[in-house]
Amino acid sequence: MLLSFVADFVATQPMPLIAALIFVALVIAEFLGSYLRKWFQKKRSASGTEATGIDYVLTSVFALLGLLIAFTFSLTLDRYETRRDLVVREANAIGTAHIRSTFASDVSRTELRTLLERYADKRLEYGAAPLNKRTEFAEESAQLRAKLVVAGIEASQNVSIATMVPSLISSVNDVVDIGSEREAVSLARIPPSVIHMLLGYTMISAFLLGYSQLKASTPQQLANKMLFILLTLALVSIFDLDRPATGAIRVSQQPMAELIASFRN
Incomplete structure (x- = not known):
């Protein structure tokens, strides 16, 4: 049911909306990874910031x-x-x-x-x-x-x-x-399972990125957001190519x- 919903959403909704949701989800995944890392550090009273x-x-x-x-x-x-x-x-x-x-x-x-x-x-x-x-x-x-x-x-x-x-x-x-x-x-x-795999794997990657940077500097945070933009563009391009009649990349x-x-x- 969920696989079908995500596939239908990707196939029918406007690309700007899909892009915005993917980017926001990546930022949230990064934040959760960073928060979990800080929670582990506090729990273990560890002084190092590298795992x-x-x-x-x-x-x-x-x-x-x-x-x-x-x-x-x-x-x-x-x-x-x-x-x-x-x-x-x-x-x-x-x-x-x-x-x-x-x-x-x-x-x-x-x-x-x-x-x-x-x-x-x-x-x-x-x-x-x-x-x-x-x-x-x-x-x-x-x-x-x-x-x-x-x-x-x-x-x-x-x-x-x-x-x-x-x-x-x-x-x-x-x-x-x-x-x-x-x-x-x-x-x-694109099979719904592949869409789920791509989105899920991208979210996990953003989560691990946040987890690996306990105290990310401003340049690091900016670089992370640029990476998320690039990942979003890559995913949206894939979904757009799969929509030849309604996407920005149409079959003439x-x-x-x-x-x-x-x-x-």
């Missing part, structure tokens, strides 16, 4: 945190590139099917082209829609794909040049396949928009 092995543990923790962030960033960036490539491929597939429909008879050609143009409009709406509204457009797209299959088969039976039948069927099939693939990739998100729908414009010229 054996703390620096070594802290270095290891932040090194592992860097690896986790780098791995997750690479994963989301690859997925972003895949989504962008699929928009181009889908636009090209629809355009190719539209051109090859020329070889069908007048009635079949008109029906197939009309469906392709409607489908392109729907795919543009799908690409621009936020995650929580894409289900509706995906269902409408699936219905249009079913109609495209029927129209494609009918058009292939009324082709003026027999050798173009495989090409026409193949182009319609590409439209259907790429559309389904695009929706599957679009629904893929320009190829599909240009295709639709060409239909109307």
Whole structure:
């Protein structure tokens, strides 16, 4: 339940709010670490302010945190590139099917082209829609794909040049396949367990940083806050890449928009 809530929150809430909450949480974690260290010192009446092995543990923790962030960033960036490539491929597939429909008879050609143009409009709406509204457009797209299959088969039976039948069927099939693939990739998100691991590990790192600095000087405190800002930016960038339609880093729908414009010229 909690995993789902955090994942939904990250996927739907404004990025500035998420960034602010992460930064505040890091500052609180650092404060709690420092407070716990002071409490242990008072309890044990220890005069030293350094704990054996703390620096070594802290270095290891932040090194592992860097690896986790780098791995997750690479994963989301690859997925972003895949989504962008699929928009181009889908636009090209629809355009190719539209051109090859020329070889069908007048009635079949008109029906197939009309469906392709409607489908392109729907795919543009799908690409621009936020995650929580894409289900509706995906269902409408699936219905249009079913109609495209029927129209494609009918058009292939009324082709003026027999050798173009495989090409026409193949182009319609590409439209259907790429559309389904695009929706599957679009629904893929960072697993909630990974989001929890990243956030939890970052909080623990901030806690250990505060624990390791019993009496942090002003320059040290300033450096800690700068580190928290950098960590926040890294996490927000990862979450933003995973929101291609609503984040600051969006998948461009320009190829599909240009295709639709060409239909109307």
